[in-house]
Amino acid sequence: MHLALFIIFGLLCLGGALNLLLQRHPINSALSLIVVMSSLAVLYLLLGAEFLALAQIIVYSGAIMVLFVFVIMLLNAGLEEKTHGSRAAYLAGIPGMLALLGVLGGTFFTLRSSFGSARLGAYLATTHDLAQVLFRNLLLPFEVTSILILVAILGAVVLARKEH
Amino acid sequence: MNQFLIFILLTLLKIAVVTVVFLTAVAYTVLLERKLVGRIQNRWGPSRVGPFGLMQPLADGLKLFLKEDLMPSAVERPLFILAPIIALGCALTSIAVMPYGRDIRWHGVDMFQIANINVGLLVILGVTSIGVYGIALSGWSSNNKYSLLGSLRSTAQMISYELALGLSVIGVVLRTGSLNLRDIVNLQATHGVLSWNAFGGVQIVAFFIYLTAAFAETNRTPFDLPEAESELTAGYHTEYSSMKFAMFFMAEYANMINVGAVATLLFLGGWSSPFGHLFPDFGGPIVHALLPVFWFVAKIFCFLFLYVWVRGTLPRFRYDQLMGFGWKFLLPLAIANVVVTGLVLAVHG
Structure with missing residues (x-):
C-alpha cells in the first residue's frame, strides 16, 4: 500500500517536474510546480512527517505558488520566446545537468552504505x-x-x- | 466478512450519506438566503415552486443543468474547465475531517466522522489554500478583463485574510494542545457553554477574528469585491454558464457551510450541547447518538443565518479599506491574541 502510493506520487512528482521544464507558457509551468510540491507533501506523509506534509501544502502549494500565479497573471506573461541566448543555454545546460546528475548519482551510489535508511510507514512523527x-x-x-x-x-x- | 471489508463498506456509506446531506444543505442554503434577504427587504422571496417555495432548489438545479454550456472562443480551454472543478472539489473535501457527532463505533468504525486525522485542522487550512486556485485560474483563463480583475481581487483578499484566519486558530490549538478536531471538540464538551472556546476558553477575540476573516475567505458581503456587480459584471465567473457556473455557485455556498462548521468545531463546542452536562442520562441510545448531530447542524444554521443577515445589512467595503482592515487591524489583533493566550497558558498551565 505504502509502496504503491510512493510509486504513484514519485512518478507524479517527476512528471510534474519534467512538464515544468517542457511547458512554454509560464502559468502551465507554475501549475506543474504545484503538482510537484503537492506530491512531495504526500511523500513526506508516507515517511510519517504529517506536520511537515501539511505545512508543505499550506506554505508552498498554497501561499507561495499563489503568489507566483498572481504575479504571472498580473504581468500577463506570454509564451516563452526562443532567442540565441536560449540556444546557448540548451547547449551548455543539458550536458551540464547530465554531468551534475552523474556526479550526484555516483556519490550517492558509492556512499549509500554509510547513509541511514527509513522504511515507508514504519514511523510517525x-x-x-x-x-x-x-x-x-x-x-x-x-x-x-x-x-x-x-x-x-x-x-x-x-x-x-x-x-x- | 473480514474487518478490512467492513471498514471499506462503512466508510463508503459514510461518504455517500455525508455528501448527499451536504449537497442538499448547499441547495437549501441558497433558498434560505433568497428567502431571508427577501424578508429583510420586505418582500416574499421565492414562493411559487412547491409549498413555501421549498422545491425552488430543484427547479434551479434543473434549469442550470438544461442550459447550453457555452465555451467562449478565446478562453484557455483546459484551465477554463479545470478551474470550477478545483473550486468545487476543494469546497467538498474539508467536511471529510470534521466530526459531526459523538465517537460512537459500529463494528469498530467511528460512524460520526469520515476520517479522524491527527492534523485535521491543518488539512482544512491546506484544502482552503488550494481552493484559491479555482478562482485565480478561472479569471485568468477566461481572457476577460472583468474576470481577471475579479480573480486578482479575490486572490489578494484570500491570501491577506488567510493569515489572520490561521493565526486566530492558534489560540484554540494552544488551549487544546492538539490539531485533532475530535480532541478540540472533546475538550469543549465537558461543561456545556462554559467549556466552549469562545466563552469559557476566553477565545472570544479569536472568534471575532475568525468570523471576520471567514467572511472575506468566502467572498461574502461586506467583502464581496471579487464579484462586485456594479464594477465587474460578475467577477471571476462572468464567462461561465450552465453547470460550470453552477459549480462555482455550489462551491461558494459549500464554503459558507464549511466555514460555519469549522467555527462551530473550534469555538462553539462542535456537536456538544450547551447544557448537556446537566442531563447526562437523557434519552435512549438512539437519542444519545443523534442529538449531538442536531446540535452541530443547529449551530451551523445559526452561522448561515448570520451570513445572510450581514448580507442584508452591511454595505460593501472599499478595496483599500478591505486591505487596511485585514493587515493593520485583524493581523496585529490576531498576533496579540496568540501572545496573550500563550502567556496565560504558560502561567496557569
Missing part, C-alpha cells in the same frame, strides 16, 4: 514530537532562523517602501 525537538533541543537554532527571516522581511519592506 507527531506534531507533539516535532515541537519537542524544535522548542527544547533545537531552540537556539530555531530562534536564530526566526530572526534571520525577520531581518529578510524588514529588508523587503525597506526595499518596497516609497521614497517621500
